[in-house]
Amino acid sequence: MTVVVLDAPSGPLLPYPSWLAGADVVLFTGRSPAEIRDTDGYAEVRPFARYEASAQVERAVLALAEVRTVAAIVATAAVDAIRAGALRDHLGLPGQGRESAILFRDLVAMRQRLAGEAVPTVPFAAVRRVSDLYWFAHEWGFPLTVRRRRTSGWPTVATLRDEAEVREFTLGGISGKLESLPDLMAEPQIERSLVVTDLDSWRPDAGDSTGDSTDVPAVARAAFAALPPPAGPYPYAVEACRTAGGAWVVGSVACDFGEARARDAVRAQAGLAPQLEEVS
Known part of the structure; x- marks a missing residue:
């Protein structure tokens, strides 16, 4: 069977071939060729220069599915979760789908x-425009916490303690592009x-x-x-x-x-039993 591994760089490359022994493992990765020194055990390795910023990976998976029987998609990085879920839905594969992945992202x-x-x-609201922050402060009071809503770990980007800090934070707008909604949410501290x-x-x-x-x-x-x-x-x-x-x-x-569960999680996404003897 063919297992596609989506590999957004987020730490060392996991030993997928040994963990998925018996499968034809195809690695689609955002790492540079120089980072992938050992390709033994892979049926194919394809690096993508614009891994996260384009639909090249999705198109490559769909093209592969036309010539191979893709049995599973493995994705351990949080940034790959929605992409992997959408591909599973489209190809009719088991595992977490797009809607479920969105909930966790x-x-x-x-x-x-x-x-x-x-x-x-916790009370919450999406931040779509500058005026939202003033309204949320009116509703909940200060301090106001602003977080990334779709970034791994949902980090805090600002703690606003009064209107002066709201003005300073929103100077120049809250989105990098006028045509895109900001990746922000607000909540009371x-x-x-x-x-x-x-x-x-x-x-x-x-x-x-x-x-x-x-x-x-x-x-x-x-x-x-x-x-x-x-x-x-x-x-x-x-x-x-x-x-x-x-x-x-x-x-x-x-x-x-966690790291201790990585192998079992990878195998579960591939539809394999969690326990596996080490392959030397």
Whole structure:
């Protein structure tokens, strides 16, 4: 069978041929040819100079599917998730589809799904224009947190404490191009949060005197149930945040794609058993 691996550079190249032994592994990568010294075990390796900025990769996968039977698409980098999901949908392949991938990539879409399933979330809104920030500050008060909504980890780009900081932040606009919507969202600042990954073994912090920390697993479990499970033997990590009123709400849900689980996750996306003896 042919397994297509989408490889946006995000750390060392994983040993896909040994992990996917028995499959014809085709690597489509954003790495330069100089970075790929060892191509043994690959049926084909194709570097793309404009890997993330064009549709060349998608067209190449579709062209490959016309001459080979593509059985699976593997993508471990977050930036490849939506692309891989769309290709799986188009080719009728198992695994995470485009809509599911969007939920885990776009924090606004994720919280909209959670809120629609009655899961309490941190208040949020997409930032489309400068005036939005003034309105959100009016609704929630300062400080106001501005984050990237579609970037891995949803990093904070600004904490706005008053109108003067809003004016400084928006000087020159909030989008690089007038015709594109900014990759931004806003939320009120919440000071305290924690991450829950294992509901069965989670215990409240013995030093926590807030009184209702045992509510955290219930909120996290509701978030688990509200989102489609990703392919792979890696769990969700739920960020739970405490509001000023003392309630726990969900900030985000991410796949805990740790290094220790990388091989099993790759094999799961390829439709193979999680355990595999080392190939020398």
